[in-house]
Amino acid sequence: MKQAVIVGAGAAGLTAAILLGARGWRVTVLEQHYRPGGCLHRFFRRGVGYDTGFHYVGSAKPGQSFGQVVRHLGIAPHLAFESLDPEGFDTLRFPGLEFRVPAGLDRWAGRLAAMFPGDAAGLSRYTELHRACVASYGLYSLDADVPPEAVLPWEERTLANVLASELIDPRLRALIAGHGAPLYGVAPHEAPFGLHALVTDHFLGGAYTIRGGGDRLAQVMVARVEALGGRVRLRAPAAQIRVEGGVATGVELDDGEVVGGDLVIGAIHPRAVLALLPPGAVRPAYRERVELARPGRVHMGVYLEVEGDLSPLAGRNLYRYHTWDVDGVERLDDAEVPFWFLTAPGARGEGRGVVLGLFPTSAARWAGWEGEERGRRPGGAPHRPPEYEREKARMLDGFLRRLAVDYPDWRVVRAEASSPLTMRHYTRVPFGATYGHHHAVDQMGRYRLPMVTRVRQLVQIGQAVAMPGICGAMMSAYVGVAGLVGMPQMIEELRAA
Template sequence: MDRDEWDAIVVGSGIGGLVCAAYLAADGRRVLVLEQHDVAGGNSHVFRRRRAYEFDVGVHYLGDCGPDGVLPAILSGLGLDGRVSFREMDRDGFDRIALPDLTVDVPTGWDRYAKRLSEALPEDAAGILLFTDVCAAIADETRSLMLSQGELSVADLMARTPVTARWGRRTVSELFDHCGLSPRARTVLAAQSPNYGMGARQAVVSMHAAVTDHYLRGAYYPEGGGQVLAASLVEALEAHGGELRTRSRVGRILVEDGRAAGVEMRDGEVLRAPLVISNADYRRTVLDLVGEEHFGRRLVAKTRQAEMALPFATLYIALDRELPARPNANLWWYRNDDIEAAYQDLADERVDEVPLLFFSFASLKDPGARNVCPPGHSNFQVMTLCPPGYEFWGVNEGPAAGERYRRNAGYQDRKARLTEAMLRAAEEAIGPFREHIVHLEAATPISHERYTLATGGTPYGLAHWGGVGGRPDTATTVEGLYVVGASTRYGSGITGAAVGGMACAGQITGRRLLAEVHAGAVLGDPALLPPRAADWDPLAVSRGAGRRGARGLARIG
């Protein structure tokens, strides 16, 4: 295809970018997706080790993937119905919250959730019921609005979202105070807050409500791992005439006469299009790729001063034995029963004894999958939130700026110390396992920035942008320029990014696409999708057609 023939260029191939690109391609537009990494997928990416183990970077569980689910509807609207299967986790306890002397299994459904927490903490029962009532109401109002068919007037909007208007933009800590909750009750209610990377003093109630509701609608894992999501979207994109180019880093988004005009690659090649959708980090998009001279002073100031959500450090662990019998549930482990003190420890960089851990047991979520681990082995990840910033890691500018950090002695020392602290805490939580480790690999926020170029190495994007809970929309003040991804107002995580991608494609096409596909509309043509052979490999598909057979692809077996 000639370089001047593109109708739209998407910079970055996270889930938000791929969803937007695939829907624009299904709408008949010529779409090019450019990805600086070796494979598409962003935080849905996987990697493989020892020809035996596959580890998910960001897909540890997904909510709301039942018959009425939002993510299945987004996939089905592209003709992908049946090409991604979701395994449901334990409905009576998909998340296990473990505090000193208290364990609570989180079930599906707001009523069951409120009842179980109230029974576990009877002295806080009234406050828990008030807190969950507010969050459930906000979640219901938000979902109803998201799936509504038509535009609403301001008066109608306010009438339909009274609880959101009162509490949505206030902090979770304010609602905790209003409900008179003890530190222990706050810890149980906010135990899953690392799912959005913010403590109760920083997160707004609308975000907490949306994320909690997402999982209370059922927790799932995609059969075959997170890469299946990206690969399926790539198939839809290519089937409808779009193109994915990996190992293609954009150096600049071009703006001419006040409107987007295309991109300039790092090697100087210019690719032109009247629409550019940036799935790159929002801060880097505004300040580096586009340039602050193309935006108003207030927006630039908000972006420079913005706070990022907290990042993670992750241990990828494989054992030569199966884990002791346990439910198909994640584990949220807390050293103490005061979560606000745990977040303060992070702010003060006191992590020699990690305050919290999240465990994701991949070999329980996708049992028997040949890509996860060999029979009789285990595959799981252990994660903890980290202090923000480079100084903690002994790094100056970060890998996105070209800094070579991996042989930095200060970085290696910090990484080794945190790895040991996480292993100690992990064995406190689930018992000894070190003697059975056959693969151990640590990833830091600096690693995450290296692969995704995300500011601060966080998968969750902006925490505050011009005020508590503030986040940008997908449309920008530059004509023809849009943004998608973890920093937009549609939320982070796989589904939040996918909804943002739908919203962006809808703004461009002038349609309420999410409402259409949730009601059953299919915009893509399933007949165009390629058949999948028995050895179908989502990692190979996610390299794009031009590099699908290139050397260097890690395989299992």
């Protein structure tokens, strides 16, 4: 029986474990954290669960991309998808203008055309481009006949370029860009159109939460790995990838134990894989390329328990812009919170509930405390110096002040924040980057970080080498495993599931 060792029990690593387990491999997944899931992590305070890197997913119906993935993996029967409001699953609020994003590309375009009649023709050209672009991603569109290189032209052109060519009203361009940018963390002037089209298509295909959140998805995947004879080992940090004669032969843990394998999968950032490889395992040019790759945007997370009327967030998320300059959000003062995202999983109406917030912050603000850890909290997170805690509290206060203007009747019962360093601690993602990699035009398409290196029997998967997001990370595992069985067969299996 062939053996595989997978480093990282995030969405990508667990997906790969199921795919290999179902093919008869004996799989061991090594996870450094005390819970599986990576970004799917949910933490608890007094019995209340707070999701960190899971808010919603899209296209979960049978026949749709994510729907087929969960069916093919055999986990669909254990997941309860709850639809967000198809009439408006996301509210985009800009100064003086609000747009509710409906499910369905045509309905979306129709509603925008009604608001911006001068751009009706441009919107229909835009939706044609969107459709053609999405169709070029064979795994996503479940079309085995599309060659992989079909995506390249779509990842060379920026979203800003497409918007400027097709649409006149700058507010319409901002609405479209402002919906996508937070979902993949790249400003429109450098976001590949392919990235924008694919990620927004995923949600326009219908938006859903999962009962139990990201943690439920992770737990269900772990159960499936185990049912297929695999193992997910927690608190098991990989310390080194063993390489003999140019071939990966296993993974050494912190305590010196070696887990051998015919295949090693690094379901972590390529920079983290690099740190696990012996010196000289890869060419200096590759090492330099990975080290020079720009990391993605970072964010602050806000976790609230709120009393009041939560109906404005029942079945819908909020994208709140205090500027029309979507491109410039990251150049504005992050302490002023020029953009924030808000979601309230399970909110109905009046009462007490969880509200989760996110807003971009600058990496430089936190860089000074990177190495400074003073002891551990009970959950394992590091204590950092008081100045760090004060800065976090200051950023949280700024956010709460913004929130109070929009929702003056809410009473915040509990509030906690996370910084990029928190994210880095729990996932070991370099720099705590939300989507791992900066998925910009100069780092996508033919300039993507590769899934394979010179080290044979080593494959890299995860959101940093593919598309960001839960579906993107899971699909990266399909691409990685397709190296063994062939992509057309993988797509056929997925279609037929």
